[in-house]
Amino acid sequence: MTALTVTGLSLRLGDFALDDVSFTLPANDVMVVLGPNGAGKSVLLETIAGFHRVVRGRIAIGGRDITALPPERRRVGFVVQNFGLFPHLSVAHNVALGARGHRQDGPPAARVDIAALLERFGIAHLANASPTVLSPGEKQRAALARAEASHPDLFLLDEPFAALDAPARAQLRLELARFLRERRLPALFVTHDYVDVAALGDQLALMRGGRIIQCGVVDEVFRRPVSRAAADILGFENQLVGRLESGEGRSARVVVAGRMLHAAAAGGTPADADIYVAIRAENVCLARPATPPKGAADNRLTATVVALEPLGALTKVTLDCGFPLIACLMSRDVPDIGLVAGATVTATIAAADIHVVAP
Amino acid sequence: MIAVPRPWRGGGSLGSPLVVLAAWLCGGVLLAFILLPLLQLVAVQTVGTLLEAARATDVQSALMLSVAASILTALVAGLFGVPFAYFLARADFVGKSAVAAIVDVPLTVPHTVAGIALLMVFGRHGIIGGPAEDFLGLRFWGTLAGIVVAMLFVSLPYTVNAARIAFEGVDPRLEMVARTLGLGPWRVLARITVPLAWRGIATGLTLTFARSISEFGAVVILVYYPMTAPVQIYEMFLRYGIEEASAVAVLLLIISLALFILFRHVAYGRRPVAGSGR
Numbered sequence: 097m098t099a100l101t102v103t104g105l106s107l108r109l110g111d112f113a114l115d116d117v118s119f120t121l122p123a124n125d126v127m128v129v130l131g132p133n134g135a136g137k138s139v140l141l142e143t144i145a146g147f148h149r150v151v152r153g154r155i156a157i158g159g160r161d162i163t164a165l166p167p168e169r170r171r172v173g174f175v176v177q178n179f180g181l182f183p184h185l186s187v188a189h190n191v192a193l194g195a196r197g198h199r200q201d202g203p204p205a206a207r208v209d210i211a212a213l214l215e216r217f218g219i220a221h222l223a224n225a226s227p228t229v230l231s232p233g234e235k236q237r238a239a240l241a242r243a244e245a246s247h248p249d250l251f252l253l254d255e256p257f258a259a260l261d262a263p264a265r266a267q268l269r270l271e272l273a274r275f276l277r278e279r280r281l282p283a284l285f286v287t288h289d290y291v292d293v294a295a296l297g298d299q300l301a302l303m304r305g306g307r308i309i310q311c312g313v314v315d316e317v318f319r320r321p322v323s324r325a326a327a328d329i330l331g332f333e334n335q336l337v338g339r340l341e342s343g344e345g346r347s348a349r350v351v352v353a354g355r356m357l358h359a360a361a362a363g364g365t366p367a368d369a370d371i372y373v374a375i376r377a378e379n380v381c382l383a384r385p386a387t388p389p390k391g392a393a394d395n396r397l398t399a400t401v402v403a404l405e406p407l408g409a410l411t412k413v414t415l416d417c418g419f420p421l422i423a424c425l426m427s428r429d430v431p432d433i434g435l436v437a438g439a440t441v442t443a444t445i446a447a448a449d450i451h452v453v454a455p
Numbered sequence: 456m457i458a459v460p461r462p463w464r465g466g467g468s469l470g471s472p473l474v475v476l477a478a479w480l481c482g483g484v485l486l487a488f489i490l491l492p493l494l495q496l497v498a499v500q501t502v503g504t505l506l507e508a509a510r511a512t513d514v515q516s517a518l519m520l521s522v523a524a525s526i527l528t529a530l531v532a533g534l535f536g537v538p539f540a541y542f543l544a545r546a547d548f549v550g551k552s553a554v555a556a557i558v559d560v561p562l563t564v565p566h567t568v569a570g571i572a573l574l575m576v577f578g579r580h581g582i583i584g585g586p587a588e589d590f591l592g593l594r595f596w597g598t599l600a601g602i603v604v605a606m607l608f609v610s611l612p613y614t615v616n617a618a619r620i621a622f623e624g625v626d627p628r629l630e631m632v633a634r635t636l637g638l639g640p641w642r643v644l645a646r647i648t649v650p651l652a653w654r655g656i657a658t659g660l661t662l663t664f665a666r667s668i669s670e671f672g673a674v675v676i677l678v679y680y681p682m683t684a685p686v687q688i689y690e691m692f693l694r695y696g697i698e699e700a701s702a703v704a705v706l707l708l709i710i711s712l713a714l715f716i717l718f719r720h721v722a723y724g725r726r727p728v729a730g731s732g733r
Binding site for chain 1: 626628629631632633634635636637638639646647650651
């Protein structure tokens with residue numbers, strides 16, 4: 097089994113740069129790379145694929161150092177936005193190119209059975225079709241079949257869904273997740289769509305300014321940002337300036353705009369430090385005033401409704417509880433709680449959902 | 456093929472019948488301006504005068520020379536211009552816009568000026584013409600090589616510009632994917648980039664050919680003899696008058712239009728999905 101190891105990768109490329117990027121991706125894990133535009137996500141992928149000269153650092157797949165190899169000898173399957181099928185070649189010839197292109201050290205081209213590969217990906221009936229007439233799903237299957245024909249040790253996927261509408265995206269995501277799980281190769285998937293993270297990723301890396309600012313198991317990173325920048329990338333709606341009162345043990349106490357909040361453990365941040373707390377809007381529960389709390393009610397706040405913003409099934413609520421707070425709830429619950437602008441409600445937040453992050 | 460404007464599809468300003476009418480009027484004047492002189496030129500000929508002109512050996516050799524030199528020029532333009540166009544399309548370097556401007560310079564240089572300038576460089580005492588004869592035995596005055604040099608100077612920008620635009624239209628990510636599939640840089644060019652840019656390259660070569668076969672000013676100064684067809688027509692016009700000259704003119708017109716249409720057909724007739732030849 098092959099794992100991808102990237103160590104101290106640095107390079108400069110016009111406006112883009114990579115700055116000391118290091119991570120290890122176990123074989124059969126998918127790492128989603130999330131970050132804003134210009135964070136260097138695509139540059140990272142292109143560098144691993146071999147398109148940019150590395151200033152410092154090392155890239156290895158399963159102990160095979162590929163840092164100095166040209167792209168055609170790295171054995172990576174590269175899938176780009178819109179899947180990058182060659183429009184002047186039929187589907188079968190696209191796939192055959194993956195097998196023919198190959199490699200002194202791989203299996204000989206003649207042994208790659210194109211027909212069987214097309215069959216396996218369910219596109220045998222499209223063998224002679226032009227890629228331009230395929231549906232997005234068929235394009236994805238053709239692109240994966242073509243990559244498979246070249247026997248990759250690693251998959252690199254650079255926002256393949258970026259140009260698709262939401263329903264197509266959801267379906268292709270499922271298919272891709274199934275393929276990657278069965279294939280058991282390390283894969284890097286670059287995106288700026290949160291939904292891709294949980295559906296596809298085992299690991300999550302957050303990138304900004306050419307650096308990986310946080311990296312780990314998806315759930316861990318998704319729930320516990322370590323910095324404000326990480327909370328930004330993860331889309332935490334509430335990021336409040338505060339002061340850490342005490343951070344020992346399993347919980348922390350922070351003061352935000354004069355109000356004491358119980359928060360999750362601050363993990364090494366010294367007491368008395370200026371910090372931020374990050375809270376997801378969906379973790380703020382709203383109820384009529386004086387309703388007995390359901391579940392964990394480490395923090396009970398009296399709040400005034402400032403504004404309601406219906407977003408279809410969900411409604412975003414802006415509150416004032418001494419500091420601005422954004423909550424998000426099912427739209428059908430809005431009348432039950434009596435949410436109108438100016439109303440008073442009780443907001444409860446579990447301590448585990450309040451994250452202390454460095455500024 | 457005359458497309459009937461369909462306002463309900465065109466939208467915008469074509470929604471107004473007055474705009475459509477004005478467009479047709481202007482376009483009609485323009486088309487008449489192009490076609491009327493040419494049709495008039497052809498109309499005064501009889502098959503007899505054309506055949507008689509075509510039988511003259513000097514006319515035959517002038518026409519042959521024009522066709523051969525123009526095709527040769529397009530090939531040389533392709534050989535030097537297409538790789539350079541790829542470089543301009545993909546590379547980023549300081550002074551790129553200046554380089555691109557230099558490529559366009561021949562479009563603005565009057566062709567007689569180009570001819571004189573070329574004569575000074577490629578002539579008997581020129582910095583290229585002299586050594587080329589001394590060391591390679593290659594002469595540029597009074598030879599096919601000289602005609603090609605004159606044609607190339609005025610027509611090279613068409614190939615470089617058309618090929619450059621065509622290469623810029625090829626998504627670099629397709630080239631990247633091809634590399635990861637195991638193709639080296641040269642094979643990516645041959646299998647992916649050039650086939651995808653082929654239509655634009657062929658259009659550029661066709662324009663270079665068309666510009667070359669119609670070139671007079673630069674050629675006549677650098678190489679009067681052997682005469683290309685435009686030079687031959689000019690001389691017949693001076694010596695015998697308009698009727699003698701017009702018969703040869705129509706022959707050149709027919710040949711160059713036929714070849715132009717043929718080359719365009721080759722450029723555009725390629726099937727969009729071709730096999731990679733397993």
